[in-house]
Amino acid sequence: MANLNEKKGMLIDVQPLKTKKEINELIEALGMSQNGLRDQLLFKLGVSTGLRCGDLVALTIEQVKGKSNFKIREGKTKKERTVYLNNLMADIADYIETLPKETVYLFPSRKGEGHITTTQAYRIITKAGDMIGNESVGTHTMRKTFGYTYYQVTKDVATLMEIFNHSSQKTTLRYIGITEESIENSIKSISFF
Secondary structure (H helix, E strand, C coil): CHHHHCCCCCCCCCCCCCCHHHHHHHHHHHCCCCCHHHHHHHHHHHHHHCCCHHHHHCCEHHHHCCCCEEEEECCCCCCEEEEECHHHHHHHHHHHHCCCCCCCECCECCCCCCECCHHHHHHHHHHHHHHCCCCCCCCHHHHHHHHHHHHHHHCCHHHHHHHHCCCCHHHHHHHCCHHHHHHHHHHHCCCCC
8 A cells, every 4th residue: 555655745646547447447446435426426526637636635516517518716726717517417416415415515525515635536546546556546546537538539738738628748748658658669669780
C-alpha cells in the first residue's frame, strides 16, 4: 500500500490508465468499498469529463440530475466549460436515488453538510489502486485517463488543450504521458544492429 504510506511531501508519479481493462479493474475495486456506488461514480465522472478533483467533489445534485450537459466555472482557472454527461445519466440517476432527499452535494460528506474533500477522494482512489496493484494512481489519474483516451481516439491535441485549459500542446501531451510513450516506442522500433 505504497500510496497511503508515502511520507507527506513525497511525490507519486500519477499516470493515466491506458486500457479499458485497467479502467474496469479500478472501477471494480472502487465498488468493493462501503460507499462503492459513490466511489465508482466519482471515478467514472472524472474519467468521462476530465474535470479536476476539486470540481468533481463540489458538484451538486441540481447541477447534474436529469441533464445531459451543464456549464461549470472551473475552480482553478475560473473559466467556464460545458461538461457532457450523456453516457453517465443512468448511473447518476441510480446513484441519486440512494441519497437522502435533502442532500445537496452529489458526493456528500458523512461529516457535516459539505461534500467529501479532495484528500478523501485521493484516499479512495489510491486505496483502490493498491487493491489492483497499481501504485501510480491518484486523483489526477481520472483527468489524465480522460485526456489519454480522448487523444488516442481523436489525435486532436488542440481541442484537448482547450478542454484542459492548458497554454500549450506540449504541456497537454506531457500531462497525459504521450511524450514519454512516443519516445519509448520510437526507440524500441529502431534496430541498431
